[in-house]
Amino acid sequence: MMVPGVATVVRRTRSRTSILLLLTALVAVSVVSLLVGAGSVGPWRVLALLSGSPDSEASFIVWELRAPRTLIGIMVGMALGVSGALLQAVARNPLAEPGLLGVSAGAAFAVALALVLGASAATLRISVAQLGALFGCVCVLSVARFRGVGNDPVRLVLAGAAFSGLLASLTSLILLYDQRAADEIRFWVIGSLSGRRLDDLVAVMPSMLLAALVIALIARPLAALALGERIASGLGHHPNLIRWLVVACVALLVGAATAIAGPIAFVGLVVPFVARAFAGPDIRRTLWFCLPIGPLMVLAADIISRVVVAPSELPLGVLTALCGAPVLVAVVRARRLPML
Template structure:
């Protein structure tokens, strides 16, 4: 094994260890009355006399949200690194480019027309995410945008702002929609049943499997259309497949947990710093780091204002904003 391979294996082992540790911590701590001592006692097989509340809190509340954080984080991390490869832009991220906003808007519309927020509404979320993906691809082809990544982010911000404004009007007009969407719109992992976790996990797993088969083509595409064609790939076919899968992943994540921003930016940023820009090397680290970051943010959201909880989307915004500033400072800014 080469030195580079040894480093990659060591770093992957480190990330997996961190994820396992966060998983354990997530089961132990929460904002409710069940403390970590009781949770630890139950996990070690000594929970006979602890009562139903401890069992319910651990296995019906904390375990589903922990698994959902891992699934959603992995989907957003994978979506981020794929979007950045397709657009050849390190600022590309589902939350910043309007992809998550498209999925959220579609769910708001579905609930406004009579659907229930308790359902996943995956079809609506996928349709909205796909529309956002196609707009991102169209914007990336506009003259000047490809050379200036900040313009692409501004286009995404404009799209997100427009969809948010329309959603706000719908929430004002319909009290039922406002009641069902109030907490979900800023991202939340709590209160989701195992059925939602299982369904989101299957959809995310399917999307990741498709991307694994397309990693060589995506790596060639990151070098430019001419290089991709020279290597025997069809750039538009690769882009369309990638965006369809991104719509699937973002749609599943948004339907399950709401629009959670910055995971798709922070995870690929850290992965590239570790293993380099090639998506064949950075895909798995981005996926695992996305799970770690979202799970850590969820733990923080439970503990920072006990006995209440912060929406996890607020915590990820605090984590992602400094990273966004760091990435922007590395880009070539437009001159006046």
């Protein structure tokens, strides 16, 4: 049996080693994202370009298309992974996820409505998406807390699925109503990193940095809240304030991610699930592990979406759904949830 102090040192060493390995894998996947694509510019032409060989076509493809796409994928993966971990912590529910609970659908519907009404500026779309995400998050969590529904993970997902279905139907009606905006809406509503520009990422960075600052401040109180409201209150924290701050952070992150990449489902479910396998139940350590795991999942899915049906591309949301659906089933079976 290990001495408690030795066990702590061993656990920290393992965590640091795991983080280092995940970061190394993220760097490798990012490089592959620059090398591989659906077009005619293959890995050898990219390597020749990086070696100094002049190639205007390869230079445009790599630096104007693939590099921004990779950076946006990294930030979207971080935002969705951390959002999923926060939602699961505040709802105390392993199935809480922005896509399943209607947060992403709320952001998508808000942006679609704004586009129909004439909005075009990227910053306006981001603000609208964040307001839509906040609306979706508040609605579903409010329903979940009504009569203790939030204690039942299956009912929480059913409430989120019903809300997501309603908003998806309204978004479809908008597509039918305004054909002019339909093409622009359809461009990102399926969830994709294709065609995204670096300016889009710059536009969402202030809100993401604000969310990161708030998360850093509430990480310790959120860990105390996991022990129970009475314990958290006894330690001087304010549970209701913590919950609202978490909701605000989730709205900022999911709204920003949805505004630049569209709704991408299941990332917020899979990433915390994998992160807890490394970090254990502590939300602070889980959040750290979500930072590399989220981009790893998004970039890997994006690379597969480019090459599996080349020269065309699959929607990114399809690949993440294929990865996330088995994890959802595994979580349900592992938790031995009641049959409906």
